[in-house]
Amino acid sequence: MRQIAVYGKGGIGKSVISANISAALALAGKKVLQIGCDPKHDSTRLLTQGAQITTVLDYLKVTPPEACRLGDVMATGFGGVACVEAGGPEPGVGCAGRGILTTFDLLERLGIDRLDFDLVLYDVLGDVVCGGFAVPLRRRYADAVYIVTSGEFMSIYAANNILRGLQNYDGELKRAGGLIFNRRGIEDEAGRVERFAGAVGLPVLAAFPRSDEFSLAEAEGTTLVERCGDSAIARTFKDLAARLLERSELFQASPLTDPNLEAIVLQNASPDALPVLAAAALKEKEDAPGDPDDLVAGDRPKRQFLSKNVLLREPLHGCAFNGAVNVTVQIGDAVTLAHGPRSCAHISYQTISSIGRKMFFERGLLLPVQLSPPLVSSDMNEGVMVFGGLEELKGKIEELKKYDPSAVFVVTTCPAGIIGDNTDAVRDPAGLGGIRVIPVKTDGDISGDYLQGVITAYMDTARALIKRDVRPAENLVNIVAEKTIASNTEANFETVRDLLAAVGVSVNCRFICKTSLREIENFLRAKINILAYEDYMGRTIRDFLQEEYAARFLRRPFPVGFFETERWLAEAAACFGREGLAESVAAEHRKKYRSALRKLRPLLENKRLLIITYNHDIDWILETAFDLHMEIAKVCILNYSQDNLFRTRFRDRFELAEDYDPAQRESDLEDLKPDLVLANYAAPAGAACTDTIPLCPAAGFFSGLELAERWARLLKRNSTEGWRKDEALFSRYYA
Amino acid sequence: MKLCSQDITPDSLSGAIFALEGIRDAAVILNGPTGCKFYHSAISDSQFPRGSSFDPLAYPEQFYFGQPRLPATCLDGYDYVYGSADKLEQILPAAAKGHRLAAVVNSPGAALIGDDLKRLAKKALAGLPCVVLESTGFSGYFAEGFQNALLKVLDCIALERRRKIPGSVNLVGISIYHKYFAGSIKEMKRLLEMCGIEVTAVLCAGDRLRDLQNLPEASLNVVLYPEYGLELARRLYERYDTPYLASEEGPPIGFQATEHFLRKVAGSLGADPSPALQALDRGRAACFQHLSRFHSLTGLPGGNAFSVKADPSTAYALTNWLSSYLGMIPAAVETTQCGRSEFTGKLAALLAGAGLESTLARPVNATAADLVFADGATIAQLKTRHGNCCGIEIALPSLGYIDVAEKSLFGPSGAMMMVEQILNALRFL
Numbered sequence A: 001m002r003q004i005a006v007y008g009k010g011g012i013g014k015s016v017i018s019a020n021i022s023a024a025l026a027l028a029g030k031k032v033l034q035i036g037c038d039p040k041h042d043s044t045r046l047l048t049q050g051a052q053i054t055t056v057l058d059y060l061k062v063t064p065p066e067a068c069r070l071g072d073v074m075a076t077g078f079g080g081v082a083c084v085e086a087g088g089p090e091p092g093v094g095c096a097g098r099g100i101l102t103t104f105d106l107l108e109r110l111g112i113d114r115l116d117f118d119l120v121l122y123d124v125l126g127d128v129v130c131g132g133f134a135v136p137l138r139r140r141y142a143d144a145v146y147i148v149t150s151g152e153f154m155s156i157y158a159a160n161n162i163l164r165g166l167q168n169y170d171g172e173l174k175r176a177g178g179l180i181f182n183r184r185g186i187e188d189e190a191g192r193v194e195r196f197a198g199a200v201g202l203p204v205l206a207a208f209p210r211s212d213e214f215s216l217a218e219a220e221g222t223t224l225v226e227r228c229g230d231s232a233i234a235r236t237f238k239d240l241a242a243r244l245l246e247r248s249e250l251f252q253a254s255p256l257t258d259p260n261l262e263a264i265v266l267q268n269a270s271p272d273a274l275p276v277l278a279a280a281a282l283k284e285k286e287d288a289p290g291d292p293d294d295l296v297a298g299d300r301p302k303r304q305f306l307s308k309n310v311l312l313r314e315p316l317h318g319c320a321f322n323g324a325v326n327v328t329v330q331i332g333d334a335v336t337l338a339h340g341p342r343s344c345a346h347i348s349y350q351t352i353s354s355i356g357r358k359m360f361f362e363r364g365l366l367l368p369v370q371l372s373p374p375l376v377s378s379d380m381n382e383g384v385m386v387f388g389g390l391e392e393l394k395g396k397i398e399e400l401k402k403y404d405p406s407a408v409f410v411v412t413t414c415p416a417g418i419i420g421d422n423t424d425a426v427r428d429p430a431g432l433g434g435i436r437v438i439p440v441k442t443d444g445d446i447s448g449d450y451l452q453g454v455i456t457a458y459m460d461t462a463r464a465l466i467k468r469d470v471r472p473a474e475n476l477v478n479i480v481a482e483k484t485i486a487s488n489t490e491a492n493f494e495t496v497r498d499l500l501a502a503v504g505v506s507v508n509c510r511f512i513c514k515t516s517l518r519e520i521e522n523f524l525r526a527k528i529n530i531l532a533y534e535d536y537m538g539r540t541i542r543d544f545l546q547e548e549y550a551a552r553f554l555r556r557p558f559p560v561g562f563f564e565t566e567r568w569l570a571e572a573a574a575c576f577g578r579e580g581l582a583e584s585v586a587a588e589h590r591k592k593y594r595s596a597l598r599k600l601r602p603l604l605e606n607k608r609l610l611i612i613t614y615n616h617d618i619d620w621i622l623e624t625a626f627d628l629h630m631e632i633a634k635v636c637i638l639n640y641s642q643d644n645l646f647r648t649r650f651r652d653r654f655e656l657a658e659d660y661d662p663a664q665r666e667s668d669l670e671d672l673k674p675d676l677v678l679a680n681y682a683a684p685a686g687a688a689c690t691d692t693i694p695l696c697p698a699a700g701f702f703s704g705l706e707l708a709e710r711w712a713r714l715l716k717r718n719s720t721e722g723w724r725k726d727e728a729l730f731s732r733y734y735a
Numbered sequence B: 001m002k003l004c005s006q007d008i009t010p011d012s013l014s015g016a017i018f019a020l021e022g023i024r025d026a027a028v029i030l031n032g033p034t035g036c037k038f039y040h041s042a043i044s045d046s047q048f049p050r051g052s053s054f055d056p057l058a059y060p061e062q063f064y065f066g067q068p069r070l071p072a073t074c075l076d077g078y079d080y081v082y083g084s085a086d087k088l089e090q091i092l093p094a095a096a097k098g099h100r101l102a103a104v105v106n107s108p109g110a111a112l113i114g115d116d117l118k119r120l121a122k123k124a125l126a127g128l129p130c131v132v133l134e135s136t137g138f139s140g141y142f143a144e145g146f147q148n149a150l151l152k153v154l155d156c157i158a159l160e161r162r163r164k165i166p167g168s169v170n171l172v173g174i175s176i177y178h179k180y181f182a183g184s185i186k187e188m189k190r191l192l193e194m195c196g197i198e199v200t201a202v203l204c205a206g207d208r209l210r211d212l213q214n215l216p217e218a219s220l221n222v223v224l225y226p227e228y229g230l231e232l233a234r235r236l237y238e239r240y241d242t243p244y245l246a247s248e249e250g251p252p253i254g255f256q257a258t259e260h261f262l263r264k265v266a267g268s269l270g271a272d273p274s275p276a277l278q279a280l281d282r283g284r285a286a287c288f289q290h291l292s293r294f295h296s297l298t299g300l301p302g303g304n305a306f307s308v309k310a311d312p313s314t315a316y317a318l319t320n321w322l323s324s325y326l327g328m329i330p331a332a333v334e335t336t337q338c339g340r341s342e343f344t345g346k347l348a349a350l351l352a353g354a355g356l357e358s359t360l361a362r363p364v365n366a367t368a369a370d371l372v373f374a375d376g377a378t379i380a381q382l383k384t385r386h387g388n389c390c391g392i393e394i395a396l397p398s399l400g401y402i403d404v405a406e407k408s409l410f411g412p413s414g415a416m417m418m419v420e421q422i423l424n425a426l427r428f429l
Helices: A014-027 A057-063 A096-109 A153-170 A189-200 A212-219 A231-244 A260-264 A277-287 A320-328 A342-363 A382-387 A391-404 A414-418 A450-465 A489-502 A519-522 A536-549 A562-575 A581-603 A619-627 A662-672 A701-718 A721-731 B012-021 B034-047 B079-080 B085-096 B117-124 B142-157 B181-194 B209-213 B226-240 B255-271 B274-298 B310-326 B340-352 B358-362 B376-385 B411-426
Strands: A002-008 A032-037 A082-085 A119-124 A142-149 A176-182 A204-208 A334-339 A375-377 A407-412 A437-440 A475-481 A506-510 A528-531 A609-615 A631-637 A678-679 A689-690 B027-030 B099-108 B130-133 B167-173 B198-203 B219-225 B244-246 B303-310 B327-337 B371-375 B391-394
Touching: A002 A014, A002 A153, A002 A176, A002 A204, A002 A231, A014 A032, A014 A119, A014 A231, A032 A096, A057 A096, A057 A382, A057 B310, A082 A536, A119 B130, A142 A153, A142 A609, A153 A176, A153 A189, A153 A260, A176 A189, A189 A204, A189 A260, A189 B117, A204 A231, A212 A450, A231 B391, A260 A475, A277 A519, A277 B209, A320 A342, A334 A342, A334 A391, A342 B012, A342 B034, A342 B376, A391 A407, A391 B198, A407 A450, A407 B142, A450 A536, A475 A489, A475 A536, A475 A662, A489 A506, A489 A562, A489 A581, A506 A519, A528 A536, A536 B198, A562 A581, A562 A619, A581 A701, A609 A662, A619 A631, A631 A662, A678 A701, B012 B027, B012 B099, B012 B142, B027 B034, B027 B085, B085 B099, B085 B117, B085 B340, B099 B117, B099 B142, B117 B130, B130 B142, B142 B209, B142 B226, B167 B181, B167 B226, B181 B255, B181 B274, B181 B411, B198 B274, B219 B226, B219 B255, B226 B244, B226 B310, B226 B340, B244 B255, B255 B310, B255 B411, B274 B411, B303 B310, B303 B391, B310 B327, B310 B340, B310 B391, B327 B340, B327 B358, B340 B358, B371 B411, B376 B391, B391 B411
Parallel strands: A002 A119, A002 A142, A032 A082, A032 A119, A142 A176, A176 A204, A334 A375, A334 A407, A407 A437, A475 A506, A475 A528, A609 A631, A609 A678, A678 A689, B027 B099, B099 B130, B167 B198, B167 B219, B219 B244, B303 B327, B303 B371, B371 B391
Antiparallel strands: none
16 A cells, blocks of 8 residues: 655645546546545545535544444545545634644544555645644655645745655655646746756656646536546646556655745845844844833833743743642632643642642641642543634533632643633633633643742732722731642741731731632732742742732741741831830740750750752751851752742851752762751761751741751761661562 | 532543553653653652652753653643654653663643654664553543553554463553552462462553563453453453453452452363462451451441442442441442443442432532541541541542551452451441
8 A cells, every 4th residue: 555645835736636646546446545634624525526524523523432433434436535534623723733633543543544545645734834734744654745836935935844844754764756736827937846846856746737627627526537537637647646656766855944945946046145134133232232211112021920940941840730720729719720631630639639638647637728629620632622622611611600609710731722722712800701710821831830830820810809909907917929739838827927916917818828819809908918938939929019019028038947037026026016026025935945055055066067958048957057056068059940049148157059960969978978968858878867858948936946956866876777778678579 | 609629530641651650661751741740750659669769869850850750851832832852852762771661651732742752762762662652632531541551552562362371360450550559469469379370460550561571371361440451351352362351240349259259260260269268268257256346346337327439340349348248338429430331330230229329429528428438538528528437548649648568459358458447447436
């Protein structure tokens, strides 16, 4: 069996030529299958007397997988030619390329490759526009690729692009069969095609003139070969068909560069002389940057709030969809609708509920959002991928009304983004259609990493809900940017809430953690905002709220360790005129802190500490270590997706390695000989003891002290744990 | 707002990944974003750990992102436009090194862009067999993704029909995503060995490629969880002429279903089931002693209300056993989405026979019961509403308990473990 693919620019006559080739072969007694790979599904129309056949994709829409039969999508046309049309979505929706992939999957599953054809002809839409339309180029489908072109420049341009696609697949392999010239009657047409053919090293296998014979046949819904089989054009088709079948010589795809193509085909300039307008404009700007204020309003770039991964073009950690979902589910009276396949919602569901289950199991803590997140999946399926999923999405939103939510957040996944589902079409923040719908367009990781999703969700939620006419009330603060998947989020909140209560201040809204629509709407009731973490995410969300809502922030985030907590409390109290209260709270804790230091110092004094960590703020550890008279051998800061700003008030008191290379760990252990290694994950550390540092430390006066108590216990031991010697046994029995 | 808490189960993507991750010496590479990688990597590593270290610095940031399993190409928005070929060319040789089989799985997004994985894998992995899954389906059933992936593995390793070794079986239809899969397999092997039956391969939870290569030699394919193995067994019959057997009583959970299972397998192979049945009797005897004492003190467990949430065959076997052996009463029986299963109808008939068909319409996470047999998430949800109940985990996700001692859901070991948990759960009701 021979398989060929016929490509060419849209509207160039591929389908007419393909159908005539199939008809010519059928007349020669050959068994032919023609598969139209174009959403407009008219490839085989001239073989079926103009009758439309059920497209594979329309068929799949209404037929359960186990009920699919090849005969339902394969019609018999002129001369017994088997005809299949892939079909596809309406223009502007869904993903036609995915449709081609789906069609080929189904045909293969139904055993089309087991049918005995002499020739299978794939008639493929226009240019090689994406991987889906390139499927017929794959070697298991097409033995040879032929390109239909006229002398119009855009047609030749498309032909050259098809050769690029083929080159990407084949490298130096030879699968290009040649060009089929379909005349349009423009000036120098044959010259253009011949020059192009010569430059790319392909033969022109046949040339078809403009002729009324084509239009007359088309008007009757037949091929020219069928209608006037003895005409000169019909004979050309028969010759061409015979050549295609007899495995004529094949060539390597050797496309031209764009400038060369233009120079050769149009003969109007040398490649070097062609202007590159955008680059020139850039150059001009470089030479004379000028004052940014000179820019007219439309030119001024809008401030973007980007995650570190996105800003620095780093590999993405997690996906924005997941980050956004983890935020929006925190609004307890709203439902989050994950627009995507179930796997995406499942992964988010597990991310959210994992902490809830463990906290419940180990500590008996009930975290309602983490145990029963208000999350629903739109369950996008194969049909939606091809035809678009907006109608299904609207139906799903309607279904959610039964829960009586205050709002529905629609968060998009990669597939929703790739097929271009426009969720703005369901946007309804005022709830005019009976339910408030707030799209959060993360498009999986297309818009960025987990952190970008968190930032996007904060911004979209704020813009949709925060009421700008709300006036501040006394003694209220908002807590901003808590980490919802940390295990100590609630404990830290309670610590800070209690500290605030001690100075007479209450929490207005936890933005966005265990909150409600109403609390977010009234965000501006709080006079002051307090960041939970001043890491990259915290700083970005603070910048956003300051810029768009003129929000005032306390200078320090949730305090960790004695020094920070003392200062933080003083500052918070000062904001509300309660300085005296803060000092009495601090004095009480200071006494306890000093007493604990006195007990620990004999055990930890002069011990050497090596710290290798992702945390970019470890002053709470350093402070305790210095207060205990420990020696800091080195602090090694690893590259971390969630922060990029190492900050310390002890800068000159230890050796610091930022952007630390983990490969250096062994030699550092060897050279520095620490007594204790602190890291986020305990790893083998030679003779040294190891302990872990939490990525999200506990807030409050005693965070460092609590770790130091563990160090003292660890260093008191004289022996290595027995289990450490059993790695060989693990390898023997389990690895 | 009314409570909106839906069970979002894993789909065909997870089924495919965990099928391939179940092959001990396979390198499974995800062509997709890390958003699809982290979860699957974490579950695979916790269910089926193959390395002793969890030091993230030992697993490079590129591809592994600090996790031991499932290296990924980390696709981003640019790759969806320009294709993933460059990243695949980089990752494939590095990730496949030292493995017997490579498998490349497209994430749902990657499946839409149509990269020719087969060609790229062939180019990058000279000579190493490589399974390519361009699309695992979108929102398909886990069981479907699981079985389709295994069929692709069999296509890839191109096995021939072979002469059958008498008295040998393959265990079909169990994955590393099944709770206590390793202990359950060990228990099955122990019981079958007692009958003189050897297990050639397990599809697909922990075996090596060379074990799978021997699977055409087995005389019989024994289906454990029918939803995950029946279709596969049918296809194996077409390919290798290996007959298959799935017990009408469901998986060997509880004493009756195990007995039926053992008699049927032994009967099919002309083997003697007596030694295994004796082990089963010993289990019954041990349970009797505890049940008898417990009963004389409390009158329980008969009459206690229980709920089950599981795949239809597991729900059927458990409901049947808990009702008939322990005299407990179903309060809610909920089946998970896993495609067509003949046990859906059997379960309905079983409950209808006891006048309890309404239990099928009740959600387990909202129905009061003394005991609930389900995944950890459902148990936790029920406890938030009806605190006075006890949960026994039979499926993932877990509540978080780390099992060091190997446990089984199958055979006498499984039955004894469940009786033990039931007795410990009911003492202060």
